[in-house]
Amino acid sequence: MPRLRPLAAVTGSLAGAAALALALTGCVPNKADATAEAIAVTLSDGKCTVSTNTAEAGPITFQVTNTGSDVNEFELLAEDKLRIVGEKENIGPGTTVNYVVQLAEGDYFSACRKGMVGDPAHVAAFTVTKGSGRTVSQSESAQVSQAVGNYTGYVKDQAGALLTATKSFAAAYSGGDLAAARAQYASARSYYERIEPTAEQFGDLDPALDLREADLAQGQQWTGWHRIEKDLWAPAGYTPADAATRTQLADQLVSDTQKLYDLVHAKDFTLTIDQISNGAIGLMEEVAGSKITGEEEAFSHTDLQDFQANLEGAQVAYGVVRDIAAKKGSQGADVVSKLDTEFTTIATTLAQYKSGDGFVSYTELSTDQVKQLSDQVNALSEPLSRLTSIIVK
Numbered sequence: 001m002p003r004l005r006p007l008a009a010v011t012g013s014l015a016g017a018a019a020l021a022l023a024l025t026g027c028v029p030n031k032a033d034a035t036a037e038a039i040a041v042t043l044s045d046g047k048c049t050v051s052t053n054t055a056e057a058g059p060i061t062f063q064v065t066n067t068g069s070d071v072n073e074f075e076l077l078a079e080d081k082l083r084i085v086g087e088k089e090n091i092g093p094g095t096t097v098n099y100v101v102q103l104a105e106g107d108y109f110s111a112c113r114k115g116m117v118g119d120p121a122h123v124a125a126f127t128v129t130k131g132s133g134r135t136v137s138q139s140e141s142a143q144v145s146q147a148v149g150n151y152t153g154y155v156k157d158q159a160g161a162l163l164t165a166t167k168s169f170a171a172a173y174s175g176g177d178l179a180a181a182r183a184q185y186a187s188a189r190s191y192y193e194r195i196e197p198t199a200e201q202f203g204d205l206d207p208a209l210d211l212r213e214a215d216l217a218q219g220q221q222w223t224g225w226h227r228i229e230k231d232l233w234a235p236a237g238y239t240p241a242d243a244a245t246r247t248q249l250a251d252q253l254v255s256d257t258q259k260l261y262d263l264v265h266a267k268d269f270t271l272t273i274d275q276i277s278n279g280a281i282g283l284m285e286e287v288a289g290s291k292i293t294g295e296e297e298a299f300s301h302t303d304l305q306d307f308q309a310n311l312e313g314a315q316v317a318y319g320v321v322r323d324i325a326a327k328k329g330s331q332g333a334d335v336v337s338k339l340d341t342e343f344t345t346i347a348t349t350l351a352q353y354k355s356g357d358g359f360v361s362y363t364e365l366s367t368d369q370v371k372q373l374s375d376q377v378n379a380l381s382e383p384l385s386r387l388t389s390i391i392v393k
Helices: 017-025 140-174 178-194 205-210 225-232 243-264 273-291 303-326 329-351 367-384 387-391
Strands: 039-043 048-050 054-056 058-066 072-077 084-091 096-103 106-112 121-129
Touching (some): 048 106, 048 121, 072 096, 084 096, 084 140, 140 225, 140 243, 140 303, 178 303, 205 225, 205 243, 273 303, 273 367, 303 329, 329 367
Parallel strands (some): 054 121
Antiparallel strands (some): 039 048, 058 096, 072 106, 106 121
16 A cells, blocks of 8 residues: 555446436435335344335335334445445434435345444345336435435445454454454455545554555554554564564554544544545555555455455445536546446456455466456546546536
């Protein structure tokens, strides 16, 4: 992760992106729609249940009841299970709320998140069929507002999942179960890599969490993921940390991750539409700057999993602004067409290197394979670099 960078597993086709565009930017205000029959949703400590798994396109009302003992949230996810197309947070125990969201025809997933941390639970398919003319047109300002809201929700959810995964990883590392820590390392980091440009907004937090050894300044304390990575995949001649130091490093990693979680869940946390699109740009610059060269994961060689997470984060950011860009005349339409194609191309190529739940070691790639990925990153970066100027004009 190079310093002084600018500010921001989707392997499927983007063929459905146009159908999802309205859903990603088109939520209606959270109030009951008298013309819509409410879909009952029940949240409990152990389960969340939606009374039906299908609805017609347009404004859809969910009547959400929390029968559990802890705060909960209800979410609707896009087909990739990463993008949030709607969520209702802070549903307290014993509370019933009406939540209205406008969805285009397509495939989605419902989910809940007890305590509002960790991965979404009880993820279930939810299909939206062709509507009967109930779709409500929106002004650009409303689309921007909802796009920002949906992406902000995504960042919060990724931070929550990161915190949960980091605690598990840190416990294994500090407890001396290094095999378990190695197994969890790349997948836990993926949550961070998807939203790293947001972490970069918070001063020294990103270096504390993600500084590489090659970027250490003289006398600078080295903490975070890559300091632990070196212990887990110790190079020849290197002496790994003792138990006391492992505990210190693990505690610091959890503490800094908790800070990130608290910052993005603060009441005054906000993002702008240009930060979202610039974030997509920044994530692919991350790929070009360190992942494609194998410099990011110098000891574990799990660079391709980081690459995938950066790509996922960039595609989510692009997804929430895509419809806005598409309506910006011929330039916008041209950029969207190119981005749809290039995102699909690079995701397809990267998927060839999947291995189990992760990817092959970066060291297994040939020079020609690295060049192919590099060329595709460059092809994607060109239209992506124009995205912000198009959506803010």
